[in-house]
Amino acid sequence: MALEDFEADMVRCSRCSDCKFAPASQLDEDRAEICPSIARFGFHSYSAGGRFVAGLSLLSKRAEANDSLRDLVYRCQLCGACDVACKKDRELEPLEMMLEFRSRLVDLGLSHPALDAEIDGLDRHENMMRRPREGRGDWAEGLDVKRLRDGPAEIVYHAGCRLSYERSQWGIARDAITVLRRAGVDVAIAGDDEICCGGRAYEMGYPDRIERRAERLREELRRAGTKTLLTSCAHCFHAFGILYEKIGQSLGIEVVHIADYVNRLLDAGMLEFAKEVPLAVTYHDPCHLGRLAEPWVPWQGTETKVMQQLVLRDPPKSFRRGTHGSYRPPRELLERIPGVRLLEMKRVEAHSxxxxxxGGVREAYPEFAAFTAHERVDEAVDTGARALVSACPWCLEGLGESAHRQDLDVEVLDLIELVRRAL
Amino acid sequence: MNDSHAATSHVVLPRDVLRAFEDIVGPEHVSDDPWILDGYSFYFLSELITALGAGGERKFIPRPSAVLLPGSTEEVQRIVRVCNRRQIQFHAFSTGVVCEGGAGRVQLDLRRMNRIVDIDEKNRIAVIEPYVTNARLFHATIKKGLRAHVHAAGANTSPLASATSVGGEGPDNPSCGYSSRNVLGVEWVLPSGELLRLGSLGSGAGWFSGDGPGPSLRGVMRGVFGAFGGLGVFTRVAVKLYPWHGPPVFKGHGLPPNYPGEMPTNMKAFFAGFPTPDQMYDAVGLVWEEGIAHTFNRMPRSFLCYASSESNQQAYELWQSGLLEREFSNGISMIIAGFSEAERAYKERVFHEILRKTGGKIAETLQNDPRFALGVLRTSVLSDGVFRAVSRPSGGILEGYYLNESVDVSRLSHEASYAHTKSFTDRGICIDNGETNWGTFSDIAYLSEQIPHFDPRDEKSVQGMLELLATSYQKQFETRSGAGLFANIGALMNDAFGPMLSNVHIWKKRIKRGLDPRTACDPMGYAFPEAPTATEPPPERG
Structure with missing residues (x-):
């Protein structure tokens, strides 16, 4: 796809502002807005509708592409909330358009310097943490877990860049392995050989960076006879399960988030909780595990019209509307942990x-990332919960920093940490 | 990029003016960046506005010079005073589906003014700021057993704008009136920057009345259709609240895009079809007379296809199935509500009696399929899903024949309106919806609107819509079968059609000159001021 392919969507946007709010039957009088970008920067241009206009403006050559346009396009987490809200009633593709917009800016030489540095780090060191490649597998030291390179491995756990390199989060990956092994799962890791999934680079406007990585991982997993790929990282989960499908590089195996997998282990009686964890928690849906995790439905076709002007697609297109994101499994898991009481925030599931x-915001616009995390932590605290639980290390890092900055008496935890406590 | 030579320029404000604005609202709430400004040059139907000769190109009206995000009434006043002093025109709007504005002007985006100031349960009043949306106000008020009227422009549009500045009808008209009837106290920053408080607010007696004690200027402020931001800035308004029969929390459960949810126990949706339009209008008159409708839609069957489907494809398949043609020709849908089971049952019996008398028939399949009932419920009470029917089919809609009159006059315009639309659908200009004329009624009149769907991307469709607009207005004025919604909106249309509308354009020009002697407020959405007489002194400089 190219930016030009979204010209019809740009023209047909009706500026209804639905992209700024949760759907009317889902919101409340407060915390109704779901787009961090317009919440922070205010001008309409910082909404999905506004970016449709900017896209049309660029295609119409109304203004010179410059740093200001770059900020407009990159001050967005690509969280997809606007996309779900818009597509409840429309057949436009704001998220896909915004991804193409980034790619176009990179082609025009208008990439963001902070993100260029990230991409440089990826190219040199094969991770998105700008760390030397060495030591990627250190998180697993002492766990005596088998390595992918050593032979067949039906089930592989992929830690991802953040859990591999951020020492304060190593416990999450270690807990995942501990839980799996407690259930008798014969799991392998790639350790030092693990490479980045490429998902974050893709969203930063560098789609070429994902293809080679998808190819390599697919080959490694094929060689090992892997049938199931597990991960605790929502970004990796999204890349393996959605983006690889989108670019035609399907891994051809099952990709499962650890929360869902633990549910399976409990269902199968392979795991049982022995301890109570008396804690009121609230759950933050990671975008990449929630609405963005809806399976990719490939479509190639053309627009056609019936009844004179009614717009259809030939063949019919199935729009991704956030219907099939992974909303229930993490909640089911929380509800199964003895003593845990789930208190929901106002903006949840598809409208989290x-x-x-x-979307590169943490790296390129840290103040904006902090603003958004602050708003989310506030919302979590409003529930009365003592712990904010999520299922993605990137979410946990931002939310944890915010809670720390605000000196709040609220724990920020990964789901697997609660599972571990209950064993 | 190497295309800078092709870039569109705009009128650049002097640096000291921008600094003055920054001093008022803060630097981060002022922008004169072309990429930000273009976001304010693009609106629903802007392709028609530019084609009418208002400047700009296709979807882009002329780019304003700056956009400001004021956060309070005081900031708005100070901005307006700067505009007066420096002879810069301004235009304010809230959520912004439709907006005038343009070259050299300053746009005031009121999104920071988004507070629900008060909900006075006892006196059934809500006081709101411009960027409070229908949806937020609805959810806030139903917690107290009350609800505000929700106009049909969408859940995320502004009740303040509807009450003060634009039309404001919706399917809940039968039980909640419509926006111009619901406006009470008003806080109004005049084009000069002075603050005017209308109604009881003007005499310090609170927000409870729009007509006094205190200045009663509702007709001047908004007339029938509003001034579209051409007479200053409305910063707070009180609106009437009405009883809400449903639960305190109205949330569709389930997953997007439909959130099936449940019908509240004391509400029920009805769908009925009629053999002829005449029989349908007979029934409309009786439903109105009996006061049994909480919401009411006279609905072309294609609209029901759009509103109750997830996609255009699904809507088309439903259309092709012939179900609605069999059961919902000349159709009406309504929600009946009661505070008790007995009240609701009584209203149902009355409705069945009306159907018996008029030859109408319940659309059984629709009646028994919850997706239709829940779709109509959300659309009717909350304007949720309106854009499925309005924008999804082809991207744009227009209004041709427009009538707010007795049922009998509407009956006369029904066939003429359909025949007129047909002459355009036959040429491929707009969707062939089979029927035309959406309608509802309020306490004073039956509202009927010819709503053709067109494609803003298709030049033939856009040009055809302009022709439809002009010819439908000409015909409805000649045959006295309508009053043309857009004929009364905007300076250009008003000048063209005012002579056919009791010379209302002359009055508007006088009002404009009286309230805005320096034309500081953008006239495009309202009226160009009347020229001063030769003996009249020029307006004082601010």
Whole structure:
């Protein structure tokens, strides 16, 4: 796809502002807005509708592409909340358009310097943490877990860049392995050989960076006879399960988030909780595990019209409307942990507010990322919960920093940490 | 990029003016960046506005010079005073589906003024700021067993704008009136920057009345259709609240895009079809007389296809199935509500009696399929899903024949309106919806609107719509079968059609000159001021 392919959507946007709010039957009098970008920057241009206009403006050559346009396009987490809200009633593709917009800006030489540095780090060191490649597998030290390179591995756990390199989050990956092994799962990791999924680079406007990585991972997993790929990272989950499908590089195996997998282990009687964890928690849906995790439905076709002007697609197109995101499994898991009481925030599931860390915002606009995380932590605190639980290390990092900055008495935890406590 | 030579320029404000604005609202709430400004040059139907000769190109009206985000009434006043002093025109709007504005002007985007100031349960009043949306106000008020009227422009549009500045009808008209009837106290920053408080607010007696004690200027402020931002800035308004029969929390459960949810126990949706339009209008008159409708839609069957489907494809398949043609020709849908089971049952019996008398028939399949009932419920009470029917089919809609009159006059315009639309659908200009004329009624009149769907991307469709607009207005004025919604909106249309509308354009020009002697407020949405007489002194400089 190219930016030009969205010209019809740009023209047919009716500026209804639905992209700024949760759907009317889902919102409340407060915390109704779901787009961090317009919440922070105010001008209409910072909404999905506004970016449709900017896209049309660029295609119409109304203004010179410059740093200001770059900020407009990149001050967005690509969280997809606007996309779900818009597509409840429309057949436009704001999220796909915004992804193409970034790619176009990179082609025009208008990439963001902070993101260029991230991409440089990826190219050099194969991770999105700008760390030397060495030591990627250190998080697993002492766990005596088998390595992918050593032979067949039906089930592989992919830690991802953040859990591999951020020492304060190593516990999450270690807990995942501990839980899996407690259930008798024969799991392998790639350790030092693990590479980045490429998902974050893709969203930063560098789609070429994902293809080679998808190819390599597919080959490694094929060689090992892998049938199931597990991860605790919502970004990796999204890349493996959605983006690889989108670019035609399907892994051809099952990709499962650890929360869903633990539910399976409980269902199968392979795992049982032994302890009570008396804690009121609220759950933050990671965008990449929630609405963005809806399976990719490939479509190639043309627009056609019936009844003179009624717009259809030939063949019929199935729009991704956030219907099939992974909303229930993490909640089911929380509800199964003895003693845990789930208190929901106002913006949940398909209309969850982003944590602020996605789309390169954490790297390029840290103040904006912090603003968004602050809003989300506030909302979590309003529920009365003592812990804010999520299922993505990127979310946890941003939300945790915010809670710390505000000196709040609220724990920020990964789901697997609660599971571990209950074993 | 190497295309800078092709860039569209705009009138650049002097640096000291921008600094003055920054001093008022803060630097981060002022922008004169072309990429930000273009976001304010693009509106629903702007392709028609530019084609009418208002300047700009296709979807883009002329780019304003700056956009400001004021956060309070005081900031608005100070901005307006700067505009007066420096002879810069301004235009304010809230959520912004439709907006005038343009070259050299300053746009005031009121999104920071988004507070529900008060909900006075006892006196059934809500006081709101410009960027409070229908949806937010609805959810806030139903917690107290009350609700505000929700105009049909969408859940995320502004009740303040509807009450003070634009039309404001909706399917809940039968039980909630419509926006111009619901406006009470008003806080109004005049084009000069002075603050005017209308109704009881003007005499310090609170927000409860729009007509006094205190200045009663509702007719001047908004007339029938409003001034579209051409007479200053409305910063707070009180609107009437009405009883809400449903639960305190109205939330569709389930997953997007439909959130099936449940019908509240004391509400029920009805669908009925009629053999002829005449029989349908007979029934409309009786439903109106009996006061049994909480919401009411006279609905072309294609509209029901759009509103109750997830996609255009699904809507088309429903249309092709012939179900609605069999059961919902000349159709009406309504929600009946009661505070008790007995009240609701009584209203149902009355409705069935009306159907018996008029030859109408319940659309059984629709009646028994919850997706239709829940779709109509959300659309009717909350304007949720309106854009499925308005924008999704082809991207744009227009209004041709427009009538707010007795049922009998509407009956006369029905066939003429359909025949007129047909002459355009036959040429491929707009969707062939089979029927035309959406309608509802309020306490004073039956509202009927010819709503053709067109494609803003298709030049033939856009040009055809302009022709439809002009010819439908000409015909409805000649045959006295309508009053043309847009004929009364905007300076250009008003000048063209005012002579056919009791010379209302002359009055508007006088009002404009009286309230805005320096034309500081953008006249495009309202009226160009009347020229001063030769003996009249020029307006004082601010």
């Amino acid at each position: 507010l982003c944590c602020g860390s996605g």
